[in-house]
Amino acid sequence: MTDVLTVADLRAGYAGSTVLDGVDLSVPAGSFVALLGRNGAGKTTFMHTVMGLVKPYSGSVLVAGRELAGAATHTVARSGVAIVPQGRRVFAPLTVAENLGLAARRGARTWTLERVYELMPRLAERRGHRGDQLSGGEQQMLAIGRALLREPRLLLLDEPSDGLAPAVVDQVAELLEGLRGEGIAAVLVEQDLHLAFRLADEVAVMQKGRIVHRGPTADFRADRTRAHALLGVG
Numbered sequence: 001m002t003d004v005l006t007v008a009d010l011r012a013g014y015a016g017s018t019v020l021d022g023v024d025l026s027v028p029a030g031s032f033v034a035l036l037g038r039n040g041a042g043k044t045t046f047m048h049t050v051m052g053l054v055k056p057y058s059g060s061v062l063v064a065g066r067e068l069a070g071a072a073t074h075t076v077a078r079s080g081v082a083i084v085p086q087g088r089r090v091f092a093p094l095t096v097a098e099n100l101g102l103a104a105r106r107g108a109r110t111w112t113l114e115r116v117y118e119l120m121p122r123l124a125e126r127r128g129h130r131g132d133q134l135s136g137g138e139q140q141m142l143a144i145g146r147a148l149l150r151e152p153r154l155l156l157l158d159e160p161s162d163g164l165a166p167a168v169v170d171q172v173a174e175l176l177e178g179l180r181g182e183g184i185a186a187v188l189v190e191q192d193l194h195l196a197f198r199l200a201d202e203v204a205v206m207q208k209g210r211i212v213h214r215g216p217t218a219d220f221r222a223d224r225t226r227a228h229a230l231l232g233v234g
């Protein structure tokens with residue numbers, strides 16, 4: 001299977017301080033990779049660097065074979081990468097329809113506004129409501145809908161379950177499972193290990209800006225000692 005994302009020896013940080021210290025990570029097309037690690041390991045920085053929001057010091061970021069390290073965010077987006085940021089970042093004063101309208105692309109083939117509303121009827125019902133009138137789960141759906149309108153082949157999901165009630169996490173999980181069925185790949189940063197294990201084909205663990213483990217989810221899940229050593233849980 002070809003990789004939708006191949007990151008090699010990626011180094012990045014803030015104002016000269018190094019956060020990503022040589023990250024190697026590949027994501028096969030259509031598969032979900034959970035990126036786990038303790039607070040401050042560099043997971044969000046990794047996503048932001050792939051997306052072009054943080055400029056790398058060095059290293060390679062191939063998206064579907066095209067070198068995009070250091071490219072502008074809109075260039076990365078145009079190559080089929082979309083981020084669902086931590087905290088959702090929906091525009092509070094804008095309605096659901098307006099938030100989605102900002103993301104909609106002319107000539108969209110797969111993900112039209114109608115299709116997003118079909119997939120998430122709750123958003124259709126609430127299309128006239130402002131971002132700040134939505135529940136956490138609805139905001140998360142909106143953030144995912146906005147990303148889908150970019151026609152992604154790769155989603156960068158930064159803690160999609162953050163702050164959501166368990167029943168709502170379940171809805172988001174079902175939604176994401178459906179997207180995996182559509183052939184969309186994802187890097188999933190997630191503190192909720194049940195959710196990560198449910199969704200991910202493989203697990204990668206980041207420690208101090210490096211990937212220290214990579215393997216099938218089932219193996220990682222079965223090895224509690226390793227999970228505990230790497231994450232301090234289990």
Ligand SMILES: Nc1ncnc2c1ncn2[C@@H]1O[C@H](COP(=O)(O)OP(=O)(O)OP(=O)(O)O)[C@@H](O)[C@H]1O
Pocket residue numbers: 014019037038039040041042043044045046
């Ligand atoms: N905008 C920024 N400016 C300076 N330092 C930052 C910035 N964002 C993150 N950092 C630092 O980079 C390091 C890695 O943070 P990052 O958010 O990437 O980790 P993380 O693994 O996503 O952790 P968390 O689960 O807490 O979000 C931390 O030491 C953090 O303080």
